[in-house]
Amino acid sequence: MSIIASNFKTNHTRKSTASFVNEINEFLKSNDILSEVYVFPTSTALDSFDTVPNLTLGVQNAYATQKGSFTGEIGTEQLDEFAIKTILIGHSERRHVLGESQSEIAKKFAFYKELGYKIIYCIGEPLEVKQSGLEKTLEYVYEQFEGIDTNYENLILAYEPVWAIGTGVTATNDDITSVHSAIKARIAKPLLYGGSVKVGNVAEICALDGVDGALIGTASWNVEDFKQIIENTKDL
Numbered sequence: 001m002s003i004i005a006s007n008f009k010t011n012h013t014r015k016s017t018a019s020f021v022n023e024i025n026e027f028l029k030s031n032d033i034l035s036e037v038y039v040f041p042t043s044t045a046l047d048s049f050d051t052v053p054n055l056t057l058g059v060q061n062a063y064a065t066q067k068g069s070f071t072g073e074i075g076t077e078q079l080d081e082f083a084i085k086t087i088l089i090g091h092s093e094r095r096h097v098l099g100e101s102q103s104e105i106a107k108k109f110a111f112y113k114e115l116g117y118k119i120i121y122c123i124g125e126p127l128e129v130k131q132s133g134l135e136k137t138l139e140y141v142y143e144q145f146e147g148i149d150t151n152y153e154n155l156i157l158a159y160e161p162v163w164a165i166g167t168g169v170t171a172t173n174d175d176i177t178s179v180h181s182a183i184k185a186r187i188a189k190p191l192l193y194g195g196s197v198k199v200g201n202v203a204e205i206c207a208l209d210g211v212d213g214a215l216i217g218t219a220s221w222n223v224e225d226f227k228q229i230i231e232n233t234k235d236l
């Protein structure tokens with residue numbers, strides 16, 4: 001069964017998020033689709049939604065705190081208000097655009113692990129690393145597991161090569177299977193692929209050996225496309 005996750009990044013309003021989530025919920029319910037579906041809206045759009053058990057709302061980011069003085073951040077007090085128990089950690093935009101270090105990421109991971117959150121933990125290499133070959137790519141990716149308890153029971157991994165994110169350039173099937181099989185040989189956890197996944201390629205990617213689903217940005221923001229993505233992968 002595929003795991004399909006939509007990362008809204010900095011898109012959608014509170015209102016459009018609510019209609020998106022309700023529409024996806026209806027779609028799953030009326031078609032008896034049992035895929036594990038996640039939606040990560042902006043933190044301003046978090047809410048309590050009445051959903052089928054296989055549709056889960058998560059947060060794209062939060063600070064390793066219950067509450068306190070961390071301007072611009074949210075903590076578990078805000079997440080508890082909506083019973084959010086799922087978080088994305090280590091996304092490439094947080095690492096490379098917002099400058100989160102591996103040690104900050106590891107601290108965040110440990111904090112949310114302690115609270116039993118489902119963690120979707122992202123890893124992936126930038127273009128210059130990819131260009132230096134598979135061995136260097138794996139070395140880079142393995143460093144992103146520093147300080148991370150990869151045996152954590154509520155862990156899902158997502159391999160998202162930085163050069164494939166939001167670029168329209170999807171990794172080739174060979175790229176995906178070689179990295180996924182290497183990670184899988186070390187860490188026995190569900191492993192999603194992310195990076196320019198679209199309606200037209202999601203089924204092929206999710207059917208690859210070692211791929212347990214997809215983490216999708218751009219192509220998931222349109223609700224009809226996201227439904228089609230779920231439809232295309234529901235039997236995989």
Ligand code: 13P
Pocket residue numbers: 007091160164165166167168194195196197215216217218219
């Ligand atoms: P795109 O699907 O827009 O390439 O983004 C992937 C991603 O970063 C999901 O977290």
